[in-house]
Amino acid sequence: MSVKPDVIxxxxxxxxxVGLFIKGILSLDCNFLNIHLxxxxxxxxRLLSVMSNSFPIECLRENKAFELPEEILxxxxxxxxxxxxxxxxxxxxxxxxxxxxxxxxxxEEKHLKQIQIGLGQQLQYLEQCLEEEEKENEDMxxxxxxxxxxxxxxxxxxxxxxxxxxxNRIDNFLKEKKYSHCAWEIVRVEIRRCFYLLLKSMALLRRx
Amino acid sequence: MAYSVSHPAYFHNVHNLLLRYLNxxxxxxxxxxxxxxxxxxxxxxRSGAHRARRPPDSLPGARAxxxxxxRKQALDASWFDSGHRxxxxxxxxxxxxxxxxxASSFQPPSLPPPPPPLxxxxxxxxxxxxxxxxxxxxxxxxxxxxKGGGPPEPRGLRTTSWQSLARRRGTEEAARRRxxxxxxxxxxxxxxxxxxxxPVAEDVTGRASGxxxxxxxxxxxxxxxxxxGAPWVLPAAAEGTNLKSPQNVEVYIVDDSCILxxxxxxxxxxxxxxxxxxxxxEIDDWIKLPGCQYVTSTQCDFSSLQLNVYDExxxxxxxxxxxxxSPWYEVDSFIPxxxxxxxxxxxxxxxxxxxxxLNISPxxxxxxxxxxxxxxxxxxxxxxxxxxxxxEKRTETVYxxxxxxxLSPETTYxxxxxxxxxxxxxxxxxxxVSCINTTVENKLPPPENIQIDSNNWNYIIxxxxxxxxxxxxxxxxxxxxxxxxxxxxxKWKQLPDCENVKTTQCVFPRSTFSRGIxxxxxxxxxxxxxxxxxxxxxxxxxxxxxxxxxxxxxxSVNGSLRVYIGAPKESENKSVDQPYRLTYEINFWExxxxxxxxxxxxxxxxxxxxxxxxxxxxxxxxxxxxxxxxNKSSDFSDTVCEKTKPGNTSRxxxxxxxxxxxxxxxxxxxxxxxLWRCINYVFFPSSKPPSAVDEYFSEHLLKNLLLSTxxxxxxxxxxxxxxxxxxxxxxTNHAGEDYKKYGSQTSQDSGNYSNEDENxxxxxxxxxxxxxxx
Numbered sequence: 015m016s017v018k019p020d021v022i023x024x025x026x027x028x029x030x031x032v033g034l035f036i037k038g039i040l041s042l043d044c045n046f047l048n049i050h051l052x053x054x055x056x057x058x059x060r061l062l063s064v065m066s067n068s069f070p071i072e073c074l075r076e077n078k079a080f081e082l083p084e085e086i087l088x089x090x091x092x093x094x095x096x097x098x099x100x101x102x103x104x105x106x107x108x109x110x111x112x113x114x115x116x117x118x119x120x121x122e123e124k125h126l127k128q129i130q131i132g133l134g135q136q137l138q139y140l141e142q143c144l145e146e147e148e149k150e151n152e153d154m155x156x157x158x159x160x161x162x163x164x165x166x167x168x169x170x171x172x173x174x175x176x177x178x179x180x181x182n183r184i185d186n187f188l189k190e191k192k193y194s195h196c197a198w199e200i201v202r203v204e205i206r207r208c209f210y211l212l213l214k215s216m217a218l219l220r221r222x
Numbered sequence: 223m224a225y226s227v228s229h230p231a232y233f234h235n236v237h238n239l240l241l242r243y244l245n246x247x248x249x250x251x252x253x254x255x256x257x258x259x260x261x262x263x264x265x266x267x268r269s270g271a272h273r274a275r276r277p278p279d280s281l282p283g284a285r286a287x288x289x290x291x292x293r294k295q296a297l298d299a300s301w302f303d304s305g306h307r308x309x310x311x312x313x314x315x316x317x318x319x320x321x322x323x324x325a326s327s328f329q330p331p332s333l334p335p336p337p338p339p340l341x342x343x344x345x346x347x348x349x350x351x352x353x354x355x356x357x358x359x360x361x362x363x364x365x366x367x368x369k370g371g372g373p374p375e376p377r378g379l380r381t382t383s384w385q386s387l388a389r390r391r392g393t394e395e396a397a398r399r400r401x402x403x404x405x406x407x408x409x410x411x412x413x414x415x416x417x418x419x420x421p422v423a424e425d426v427t428g429r430a431s432g433x434x435x436x437x438x439x440x441x442x443x444x445x446x447x448x449x450x451g452a453p454w455v456l457p458a459a460a461e462g463t464n465l466k467s468p469q470n471v472e473v474y475i476v477d478d479s480c481i482l483x484x485x486x487x488x489x490x491x492x493x494x495x496x497x498x499x500x501x502x503x504e505i506d507d508w509i510k511l512p513g514c515q516y517v518t519s520t521q522c523d524f525s526s527l528q529l530n531v532y533d534e535x536x537x538x539x540x541x542x543x544x545x546x547x548s549p550w551y552e553v554d555s556f557i558p559x560x561x562x563x564x565x566x567x568x569x570x571x572x573x574x575x576x577x578x579x580l581n582i583s584p585x586x587x588x589x590x591x592x593x594x595x596x597x598x599x600x601x602x603x604x605x606x607x608x609x610x611x612x613x614e615k616r617t618e619t620v621y622x623x624x625x626x627x628x629l630s631p632e633t634t635y636x637x638x639x640x641x642x643x644x645x646x647x648x649x650x651x652x653x654x655v656s657c658i659n660t661t662v663e664n665k666l667p668p669p670e671n672i673q674i675d676s677n678n679w680n681y682i683i684x685x686x687x688x689x690x691x692x693x694x695x696x697x698x699x700x701x702x703x704x705x706x707x708x709x710x711x712x713k714w715k716q717l718p719d720c721e722n723v724k725t726t727q728c729v730f731p732r733s734t735f736s737r738g739i740x741x742x743x744x745x746x747x748x749x750x751x752x753x754x755x756x757x758x759x760x761x762x763x764x765x766x767x768x769x770x771x772x773x774x775x776x777x778s779v780n781g782s783l784r785v786y787i788g789a790p791k792e793s794e795n796k797s798v799d800q801p802y803r804l805t806y807e808i809n810f811w812e813x814x815x816x817x818x819x820x821x822x823x824x825x826x827x828x829x830x831x832x833x834x835x836x837x838x839x840x841x842x843x844x845x846x847x848x849x850x851x852x853n854k855s856s857d858f859s860d861t862v863c864e865k866t867k868p869g870n871t872s873r874x875x876x877x878x879x880x881x882x883x884x885x886x887x888x889x890x891x892x893x894x895x896x897l898w899r900c901i902n903y904v905f906f907p908s909s910k911p912p913s914a915v916d917e918y919f920s921e922h923l924l925k926n927l928l929l930s931t932x933x934x935x936x937x938x939x940x941x942x943x944x945x946x947x948x949x950x951x952x953x954t955n956h957a958g959e960d961y962k963k964y965g966s967q968t969s970q971d972s973g974n975y976s977n978e979d980e981n982x983x984x985x986x987x988x989x990x991x992x993x994x995x996x
Binding site: 046050056106107110113128133137138145174178181182185 | 557
């Protein structure tokens, strides 16, 4: 209590530095997160099945082929991170979809909350993991101050664009059908399928 | 009216001159005939529309007798007039038309002085040829060239000839004419302008009577024309009549504003306007971009098109001046989303004493089309520094609504933020720098150093606080809400068990939170004043998870112990699912002894073998998670003891053994008896042999057999002499017995029956004996 303010000020900046950095990095290792990540993702998958009692048969008429891009699921990924990033993208989009306009669906509120929480968790882990890996990569490369140019490393892959178009189709479908219950059911099944295929591919890759 | 070498009119002009030269030197046998025929054709067609014909009358003086000029003039004039009517239908030709007066001035009444040099071209001829060219090229000129740059002119003219001919009325005559020309003039038909040259060719070949001189001349003409035409293929360098397409064409997309920028190719040309077209995949045609037609600025905004940002789009731009147009410059097809640059986000700041509250709005507008699917996917990174002296910059990743802590009060801080999309590898532009002053230090500081622990049943939040006698309250928030921009101040909820607690800790049951990520914050108050909220502590139920100790079931089975490890049950009798792969550590010892053995294994069903019977063993276990870098263990379960059974198995064995023994014993006895009998029978017989055998054996044989010693046979021998002298007479009495008589010497000898030897001493005696015996 009797510390001089000057001393406090001197120590403050290093303390801030340390504090802020610790907060930023969050000190959770990617390998460690993988355990939780796999658990959470399979949980979410189960949730996606459980949240609806059964697929209403009358909605079969409105079913639409969204054409999930198959090349993402190939096992011959040159970079292992590709499929992880694809999974991150899918998670982000699923999170966006389930956060909007869900009031028209006939699902229970608690299930909706659970899926939102679950997807948020999944996102959080994936983000941390990918950020960490990127930080390792960027230690070697120079950080760009102005984001005006794309560096050679930062070339977006075409497969992510295909995935985007896929989710865009899902989005448009929901909008067209005005977020009806049938539309939500179809979308739920589709997203569950997408997650399942991605998870399976990731598991197969991990074994290699 | 000067034409450059590469002008198409030049070629035609050369051709004309050559032909004129040839005609001049050849016999004109068929001249009149062909000329007449041509003229009749022309007359027939005069009423019809203009077409791309080269009336042979255009070769002035070639065939026309001097008597014809007025008519020819009329014809030519009409032809020219009809041609001149065309510009209203066609787009502006690339070249300006020659002056009307040119036509009439075109025709010199007579042949030029022989022989005219092939290359210099009289301007009149050129002009005449030129306008014909211009007509022909007018129609497809605008549409024939899709790519920018100087179009190859033969191609244009070729299309011109086919397309324009087809379009104009009376195409059949042209086709007829062309086919005739082709039949007649193979050498000249090779040239790209064969269609147009056909009348001329027809003339030439018609006129030719097949002389070798003619052929030579034709060949020479061909080569000359080819050579002359070569420079024609080069792009035209017009003197101010050709526009170049715009240069440095670039697409700039930032958020929703899509702009195409270019620069003029030639700054010296004024009054140039530009037009832009676009094309999308489903539609094959180019569509005019509204708002970018004939504009004078060198940029065009095409954001209003409502394109699908994930689909390809193509653009093209060209310059125009008056009636001239440059060729189109086509931009490579691109996907707007890929080219898009993330713009600067909007930042609102609010100051506290030791923290700054951030409120970041995502780049673009709220109903942005480009980032419609990304509104909550942006990750923001912030750079903050003190405005004063040292100004060390620090970078941090922040949420859209976040707080920056550990600042000093009453200081100016400046910061800038940029958004990123990780997967697309897009890094946005920085927002403009905004500065803020932190406020005066608050009387009550917020609680610090929040820690969250958990045990089997509860979560415990602990914090530090400087002052005493304060009441605290805690709030929590769903973690995923942080990803959404906008206010969620109202989404914080009270923790019911932590309202107005007096201690610097707070306990609430695990059931408050279902699985997920949450944020927790604490506030202190002392009645009148309340402090500001503490740092928001992130709290993950997964990481805080507690492994409950397992339930153990022991069963002793025949001298071994079987252990069943069961899932733990929560207090509500609901079984908890433990999705992690658990390893169990089982401690196992004899009740009396102290030594414990530990076993690690994953199976939940386990047997201890080879135990001592009738002893009490005890077991306790705990569950562990042995993943990389994460060791978590539960408490030990209750100790369960069990006594092993007294070797049930040995007793049964014994009983079995006895039974078997009982069964086997008589058999054994029987066998033993048989054997004994056998032995007795063999070695100790009880029966006697028969009497006769007995007699026989008893004295002699047995004795002899069993006890015989081969003693020497004792002979009944009579001792004949007692002295050495032998008397022959006394010996004859004993003839019955064939006993040999021995000499005295022989009786002393046992077994020596040889006579001769013994008879040496007593020869006489033996003879006597022998005589006596015989």
